[in-house]
Amino acid sequence: MKRAAFRIMSDMLLNNLTINFFRNIRRSELHFDNRFNIFYGKNGQGKTNYLEAIFFLGTLKSFRHAKQKDMIDWDEVTAHLRCSIIDNELQNDLSISFDNSSKILKIDGKSSARAVDYCHLLSVVAFSPEEMVMINGSPEQRRRYLDRAVFCSDPGYLKIYHDYYRVLKQRNQLLKLRNYAGIEAWTDQLANTGARLIHKRSAFIRELAEPFSIYYKNISGSDELARLCYHNPSYDSRFSLSEIRDELFRALNASSRIERDRCATVVGPQRDDLEFFLNDRPIREHGSQGQQKSFVMALKMAEIELLNETSGRLPILLLDDMTAELDSNRIQHLLDFLTGRNIQVFITTTDPASIPLSGSTQRASFLVEDGRIV
Amino acid sequence: MLHNSHSLTRLVGELKKLPGIGEKSACRLAFHLLRSPANIIALAEALNEVKSRVRFCSVCFSITEDDPCAICRGNRDDSIICVVEEPQDVLAIERSGAFRGKYHVLHGVLSPLSGITPADLKIAQLLERVSNSSIKEVVIATNFSVEGEATAIYLTGLFRNHGVRVTRLAHGIPIGSDLEYIDSATMQRAVQGRSEV
Ligand SMILES: [Zn+2]
Numbered sequence: 106m107k108r109a110a111f112r113i114m115s116d117m118l119l120n121n122l123t124i125n126f127f128r129n130i131r132r133s134e135l136h137f138d139n140r141f142n143i144f145y146g147k148n149g150q151g152k153t154n155y156l157e158a159i160f161f162l163g164t165l166k167s168f169r170h171a172k173q174k175d176m177i178d179w180d181e182v183t184a185h186l187r188c189s190i191i192d193n194e195l196q197n198d199l200s201i202s203f204d205n206s207s208k209i210l211k212i213d214g215k216s217s218a219r220a221v222d223y224c225h226l227l228s229v230v231a232f233s234p235e236e237m238v239m240i241n242g243s244p245e246q247r248r249r250y251l252d253r254a255v256f257c258s259d260p261g262y263l264k265i266y267h268d269y270y271r272v273l274k275q276r277n278q279l280l281k282l283r284n285y286a287g288i289e290a291w292t293d294q295l296a297n298t299g300a301r302l303i304h305k306r307s308a309f310i311r312e313l314a315e316p317f318s319i320y321y322k323n324i325s326g327s328d329e330l331a332r333l334c335y336h337n338p339s340y341d342s343r344f345s346l347s348e349i350r351d352e353l354f355r356a357l358n359a360s361s362r363i364e365r366d367r368c369a370t371v372v373g374p375q376r377d378d379l380e381f382f383l384n385d386r387p388i389r390e391h392g393s394q395g396q397q398k399s400f401v402m403a404l405k406m407a408e409i410e411l412l413n414e415t416s417g418r419l420p421i422l423l424l425d426d427m428t429a430e431l432d433s434n435r436i437q438h439l440l441d442f443l444t445g446r447n448i449q450v451f452i453t454t455t456d457p458a459s460i461p462l463s464g465s466t467q468r469a470s471f472l473v474e475d476g477r478i479v
Numbered sequence: 480m481l482h483n484s485h486s487l488t489r490l491v492g493e494l495k496k497l498p499g500i501g502e503k504s505a506c507r508l509a510f511h512l513l514r515s516p517a518n519i520i521a522l523a524e525a526l527n528e529v530k531s532r533v534r535f536c537s538v539c540f541s542i543t544e545d546d547p548c549a550i551c552r553g554n555r556d557d558s559i560i561c562v563v564e565e566p567q568d569v570l571a572i573e574r575s576g577a578f579r580g581k582y583h584v585l586h587g588v589l590s591p592l593s594g595i596t597p598a599d600l601k602i603a604q605l606l607e608r609v610s611n612s613s614i615k616e617v618v619i620a621t622n623f624s625v626e627g628e629a630t631a632i633y634l635t636g637l638f639r640n641h642g643v644r645v646t647r648l649a650h651g652i653p654i655g656s657d658l659e660y661i662d663s664a665t666m667q668r669a670v671q672g673r674s675e676v
Binding site for chain 1: 589590591592596597598625626628629630632633636666
């Protein structure tokens with residue numbers, strides 16, 4: 106492997122988790138193993154809910170894109186999650202209480218209003234069947250993935266993202282009303298904020314590209330060349346930030362007739378997409394299920410490595426139902442890879458025998474029935 | 480609870496229109512006032528006085544009791560004018576004592592989503608002031624929100640052919656703050672806007 110191995114200096118650990126009234130989990134208290142944690146049981150028992158709770162504690166979002174009200178026990182108004190984490194030998198207690206519309210975040214028992222500060226304490230990367238929309242879904246779903254991934258590695262990205270979409274909304278309002286007074290200023294501002302957004306997104310994808318293709322080979326155990334490309338017509342990998350800005354500005358001006366016809370801005374990063382290739386053929390049309398799944402998995406691994414490089418931290422990894430469509434060879438490759446790293450892993454499966462961990466590998470197993478650990 | 484007093488309902492209704500005041504706080508304030516008649520009268524007088532005496536300066540559109548305002552009449556640098564969003568921004572800059580020129584209050588920023596276009600701001604008046612005076616520099620001190628920035632860009636374009644210097648207020652890290660507590664967006668801006676020492 107070309108890249109240096111993961112640094113072991115600061116592995117993130119989730120020690121324990123307490124859940125109240127989260128989906129079908131009325132009350133649960135768990136202590137985790139430092140390496141592998143396996144939730145098993147029949148379908149529909151709530152295994153994934155445990156991963157979703159962990160993901161929510163780390164990101165304040167659901168990896169199933171669920172709303173808050175969907176994550177609260179039907180008979181209750183408020184759900185509570187609490188966990189303690191160790192990052193670089195420092196222990197923190199995180200807790201969230203939420204109802205349909207609001208949430209209260211606490212760090213070490215103290216209220217902390219700022220989601221930005223909170224979100225970086227427990228870094229978590231999830232792989233679930235829903236992630237396959239990255240390949241088969243819409244450009245919007247791929248942008249959502251990209252934005253979340255960039256934000257995880259660069260908290261400053263959130264403001265750049267919000268600024269751009271705010272300017273876009275303002276400008277579209279003028280186009281909608283066909284009132285073009287002052288639109289030049291908004292075009293200018295859209296090019297400024299849009300270039301910053303394109304710059305961040307493209308830099309992230311560029312950094313991801315190399316570890317990604319290496320991990321794909323590792324997981325698939327093949328020599329296939331996997332590539333991902335950032336697609337924006339105003340972007341060229343040789344461009345500097347100001348060149349991107351000028352190019353976007355030109356594209357906006359060139360499209361002014363079309364946008365006045367359609368009453369909306371028609372160019373810019375709100376139309377960005379990611380393109381995935383396997384041996385230079387689009388994987389969406391040509392890849393098998395196993396190839397596509399390995400592809401997304403490799404992307405997650407690359408994300409983890411990038412997070413480790415930029416922040417010196419290793420996130421925890423959630424694997425929801427990953428063994429379902431992955432053949433046993435690929436599973437073995439993936440587990441070998443994970444065993445060789447210091448990552449704490451949380452896995453759900455219907456069949457614990459499908460997870461061939463060697464006898465000496467540390468693990469904890471949890472049988473889930475009707476939301477409870479039995 | 481209020482249905483047997485029309486005037487109390489009305490008071491609560493008026494209080495609720497104030498920013499940051501909901502039904503509950505409005506009721507609390509109303510009952511508090513009821514318990515202290517002296518406060519009610521003082522408050523009513525203060526409101527009346529504000530209404531009858533405070534107005535907008537016809538030159539700079541800041542708030543004043545005498546028109547033109549003390550700053551417009553005062554012995555200030557006539558060659559430089561600072562453009563701000565709201566009258567309270569004038570107070571903030573004046574408190575710093577760092578600026579000795581004159582002001583112009585726009586009364587808002589461009590925001591199509593709130594229905595605000597250039598015609599809704601005191602921009603035509605600003606243009607007229609700059610055209611008919613000895614102003615050499617326009618300092619744009621709108622906020623660093625996307626709307627404030629768009630307004631700054633708009634004004635910059637407007638003055639491009641007016642032979643005046645247009646500058647933008649610098650922004651960065653608050654003095655006395657620890658770098659570790661600066662949010663990353665501010666930090667990125669501060670790094671981008673760094674200057675020679
Ligand atoms: Zn004045």
